[in-house]
Amino acid sequence: MSSHANRSVFFVSDGTGITAETFADALLRQFEIRPKRVRLPFVDDADKAHQAVRQINHAAAVDGTRPLVFTTVVNMEVLQVLQQHCQGMLIDMFGTFIAPLEHELGMKSNHRVGRFSDVTKSREYHDRIEAINFTLEHDDGQTNENLEKSDVILIGVSRSGKTPTSLYLALQFGLKAANYPLIPEDFERRQLPPALLPHKKKLFGLTIDPQRLSEIRHERRPHSRYASLENCRYEVREAESLMRRAGIRILSTTHKSIEEIATIIRQDLEQLHGGR
The missing domain is CATH 3.40.50 (Rossmann fold)
Structure with a gap:
């Protein structure tokens, strides 16, 4: 098994990224690894998404292993850029958990970007x-x-x-x-x-x-x-x-x-x- 010391972990969000990082930390603590951490908040349009992809893909090339990419992006245009071009293991937290909840509750979520503007x-x-x-x-x-x-x-x-x-x-x-x-x-x-x-x-x-x-x-x-x-x-x-x-x-x-x-x-x- 390859060492995880060189593996990068990205936290990508179109808001502050606090939710992505907090949730990801809870998951990563289950494993004895100490990866390099990179926070990418406020990725809220396609241009910023492509910039994030370049950074993620560069890390993949330098590390020699694909990065873990945790995201709470709700902007579908941004998410599609990540899904189509990112060379990391993309973990879409909202997609994983919100969609089943929408089905169970019989209603659509607000899909709010975590900028706390209304909060x-x-x-x-x-x-x-x-x-x-x-x-x-x-x-x-x-x-x-x-x-x-x-x-x-x-x-x-x-x-x-x-x-x-x-x-x-x-x-x-x-x-x-x-x-x-x-x-x-x-x-x-x-x-x-x-x-x-x-x-x-x-x-x-x-x-x-x-x-x-x-x-x-x-x-x-x-x-x-x-x-x-x-x-x-x-x-x-x-x-x-x-x-x-x-x-x-x-x-x-x-x-x-x-x-x-x-x-x-x-x-x-x-x-x-x-x-x-």
């Missing part, structure tokens, strides 16, 4: 933008204002994954996610920061293996007290003890991706709201 006018879109702004304003305990408007408040020691998880919750799920660091002063007082006490039901604790935390902190501040394994063990132990005493849900981020962490938190929130 920007929707309430859901504005809610998501508002959530992102809220999350950025409330990153790392920058402000205590309007915490009552938050959907969730992540707490934990520095570098335990609070900021990326908060941003993912806002970007993907439209949740207003604040995050607040637990610091030595909190451990000495043996209680949560006063600003968080009125919002205990919204708190979600993140923890991490001290060894992994030390490695992460060494990348930021090498050979510092902050990054020492001894200090990391102390902070993690005290933070977990503090959160348990307060009855706060705790999740370890050590072996979980940001996507997994955010999904678990979202499910937890949905169950909490469903129980009201």
Whole structure:
């Protein structure tokens, strides 16, 4: 079997290409390959389609193997150019999935190009933008204002994954996610920061293996007290003890991706709201 290190993967769309790449990534993760990735968004007319074909076919010649081409193109003129001239393995995601759905539902799809032109006018879109702004304003305990408007408040020691998880919750799920660091002063007082006490039901604790935390902190501040394994063990132990005493849900981020962490938190929130 030939090596896949030289194989190129193209994500072609007449919109942003986010759908094509996200879907393709889910499929490619099933295989132990690390191909070269090329994004080709906004391929929305025949001329751009021919340019994309030239790039794909050049990659086929250079790589010595045909590229994988994932596309969510809905413009039929563009799609026909790709189908007729592309020397890669073309995977038409909309054609594969939309056509059977049209048949099953007994109706035609909208065939909208993913430019979000109409989405920007929707309430859901504005809610998501508002959530992102809220999350950025409330990153790392920058402000205590309007915490009552938050959907969730992540707490934990520095570098335990609070900021990326908060941003993912806002970007993907439209949740207003604040995050607040637990610091030595909190451990000495043996209680949560006063600003968080009125919002205990919204708190979600993140923890991490001290060894992994030390490695992460060494990348930021090498050979510092902050990054020492001894200090990391102390902070993690005290933070977990503090959160348990307060009855706060705790999740370890050590072996979980940001996507997994955010999904678990979202499910937890949905169950909490469903129980009201």
